[in-house]
Amino acid sequence: MPPRPRAAQPCDAAALEALDAAVNPSPWGRRRFDTALDGERGLDEEVLVLEERGQLVGYIVFARVLDECSIYNVGVSGLCRRRGFGACLVDEALARLRERGCRRCLLEVRVSNRAARELYASRGFRPDGVRKNYYPGADGREDALLMSRELRNE
Numbered sequence: 001m002p003p004r005p006r007a008a009q010p011c012d013a014a015a016l017e018a019l020d021a022a023v024n025p026s027p028w029g030r031r032r033f034d035t036a037l038d039g040e041r042g043l044d045e046e047v048l049v050l051e052e053r054g055q056l057v058g059y060i061v062f063a064r065v066l067d068e069c070s071i072y073n074v075g076v077s078g079l080c081r082r083r084g085f086g087a088c089l090v091d092e093a094l095a096r097l098r099e100r101g102c103r104r105c106l107l108e109v110r111v112s113n114r115a116a117r118e119l120y121a122s123r124g125f126r127p128d129g130v131r132k133n134y135y136p137g138a139d140g141r142e143d144a145l146l147m148s149r150e151l152r153n154e
């Protein structure tokens with residue numbers, strides 16, 4: 001059973017930066033996490049984290065825009081994968097967004113990122129477009145797969 005996600009605090013920024021750098025091919029960096037954690041800046045972003053034995057092992061960043069929302073980033077430590085942590089983070093984010101009146105959730109994912117595509121598909125997201133050459137990649141640019149799901153029926 002995964003641990004329960006909690007809202008990240010500004011003091012989590014260094015651990016978030018380190019975990020993101022370890023799992024994300026395009027790491028966000030400290031300033032981006034500081035911004036996401038700074039409720040004063042009006043971005044309306046939220047960050048949830050999962051801890052195991054005092055270590056931060058998972059995170060998700062999302063934001064609401066009127067009645068839609070987006071998932072911007074999610075990651076789980078390589079040592080903790082395939083234990084339901086990613087699913088738990090997505091489910092908790094969607095539950096919070098649904099409570100706030102969001103009706104649709106959008107995201108984009110590298111077409112080559114099978115683990116993330118399967119994770120999102122397992123949480124009800126379906127492909128609904130491609131953004132060509134969206135991500136920088138090792139061999140030039142890579143397409144983004146756009147995915148979305150409705151939130152109202154649960």
Ligand SMILES: CC(C)(COP(=O)(O)OP(=O)(O)OC[C@H]1O[C@@H](n2cnc3c(N)ncnc32)[C@H](O)[C@@H]1OP(=O)(O)O)[C@@H](O)C(=O)NCCC(=O)NCCS
Nearest residue numbers: 074075076081082083084085086087109115116118119122
């Ligand atoms: C994508 C990621 C967050 C998944 O985290 P996770 O904790 O391993 O995912 P879960 O254990 O909750 O998996 C839930 C479901 O997703 C799918 N899934 C997860 N990893 C998968 C993989 N490597 N291959 C195929 N399906 C996978 C499965 O359907 C899985 O259910 P199952 O284990 O019952 O088969 C993790 O692999 C990761 O951090 N990757 C690097 C960062 C990243 O790519 N983030 C996404 C940016 S858009």
